[in-house]
Amino acid sequence: MDDPVQGDQLKSIVERIERLEEEKKTIADDIKEVYAEAKGNGYDVKVLRKVVALRKRDLEERKEEEAILDLYLQAVGETA
Amino acid sequence: MDDPVQGDQLKSIVERIERLEEEKKTIADDIKEVYAEAKGNGYDVKVLRKVVALRKRDLEERKEEEAILDLYLQAVGETA
Amino acid sequence: MDDPVQGDQLKSIVERIERLEEEKKTIADDIKEVYAEAKGNGYDVKVLRKVVALRKRDLEERKEEEAILDLYLQAVGETA
Amino acid sequence: MDDPVQGDQLKSIVERIERLEEEKKTIADDIKEVYAEAKGNGYDVKVLRKVVALRKRDLEERKEEEAILDLYLQAVGETA
DNA sequence: GCGCATTGATGGCTGC
């Protein structure tokens, strides 16, 4: 641990994470801005969020069904 | 609502949000990757997370203290 | 806080929670048993879990759609 | 799989699991209610949770110690 | 100030 190289590696890891988290926060703020702007244009934010969530869910649902289909196929025919 | 322009605006809003959320997810995945890589190099992820959280907290406290200091300075007639 | 009645109330709260958590654990164990039994009868537990999860998701999806429909109706007609 | 009896068995398994999961959810909701009620009576939920968690841990540790004690007793030729 | 939604942490289950 006192090895400078090890210390540098740790430092590098932490800094990479912090950098990425900043970027993530920036994007999260951008999203908030879009909602705020939409609200300013008369949209109901709650509804908007529902729409986005529902579309996301639909997408996941579709993926999920594919996954279970694959499982069935494997269970029946031994091969994917 | 049946106004095509309004519909397009709504569509645009939803798509902008979805685009941003994808970016956010990409970054979140990057962060996970860094942790996974660190783990592969023998670091304790739990500890790592604590370090990051602690630094974040420290940073926020420092900002908070600066903000308070600014208030004090203003209160005594100094311009920050 | 030193009021015995207050102390008893706290005790009562904690005990109610603990009782409920025990019940919850019992049920969780029952679920495990069912899976184990199914496995003993030749069922693929992984597939079983997928089936259960998928059905749950379908149900939630339906509820979600109803919720968003209600929101739309409210947004349009002012009344639920 | 096309055997009706097998199909019924599968159905039965899934339904038993779903029934149990509903019960589990009911209890989880009851627990939430108790916390909410406690909050309404002026208790700090966060602290309450700590209390419950601590007692749980204590209980587990006591069991653990008993288990170790049993092992010791067996090791010296005593029957537990 | 409260409730909600997201995010992070923990513990349990499964597969190797």
Place this chain on the structure above:
DNA sequence: GCAGCCATCAATGCGC
């Protein structure tokens, strides 16, 4: 038996 994965649960932050 252990590591990785997943589901659950607690905590924080945000919006109303």
